[in-house]
Amino acid sequence: MKIAPPSVWRIKDSLYNLIAAKCEDCGNITFPYQQICSKCGSTNVKSIKLSGEGTLIDYTVSYQAREGFEKVLPMYVGIIRLDEGFTIVAPLTDVNESNIKEGIRVKATLRKLRSDSSNGLIVYGVKFRPAEGQ
Numbered sequence: 001m002k003i004a005p006p007s008v009w010r011i012k013d014s015l016y017n018l019i020a021a022k023c024e025d026c027g028n029i030t031f032p033y034q035q036i037c038s039k040c041g042s043t044n045v046k047s048i049k050l051s052g053e054g055t056l057i058d059y060t061v062s063y064q065a066r067e068g069f070e071k072v073l074p075m076y077v078g079i080i081r082l083d084e085g086f087t088i089v090a091p092l093t094d095v096n097e098s099n100i101k102e103g104i105r106v107k108a109t110l111r112k113l114r115s116d117s118s119n120g121l122i123v124y125g126v127k128f129r130p131a132e133g134q
């Protein structure tokens with residue numbers, strides 16, 4: 001899959017700074033930020049900055065990668081319950097078989113996700129690593 005630069009550019013602030021949309025009508029949080037609540041359709045949303053901290057609920061390890069991701073194998077992907085009370089799926093970094101387990105605290109960090117050889121685009125994004133003291 002190719003990631004088009006304009007689509008990354010449009011949501012860069014939300015992705016890099018962990019900005020989500022909180023619905024003022026139903027309380028739902030949508031990440032990345034969008035102007036319409038994904039639950040009730042309200043446009044009465046405000047932007048909130050997420051703490052980037054949460055708990056690892058579960059994870060999986062992939063030894064196969066999509067084109068452009070070969071250098072990051074094995075790839076750990078986690079289901080993370082953020083402290084704001086909702087769950088996201090995100091790549092993990094700085095983990096291996098000895099330090100990863102369900103229930104550990106994790107923290108967001110900005111890392112290079114991939115370099116797309118076809119257009120030279122380097123895509124940065126948020127990965128989660130074990131919090132200090134884990």
Ligand SMILES: [Zn+2]
Nearest residue numbers: 023026037040
């Ligand atoms: Zn809503």
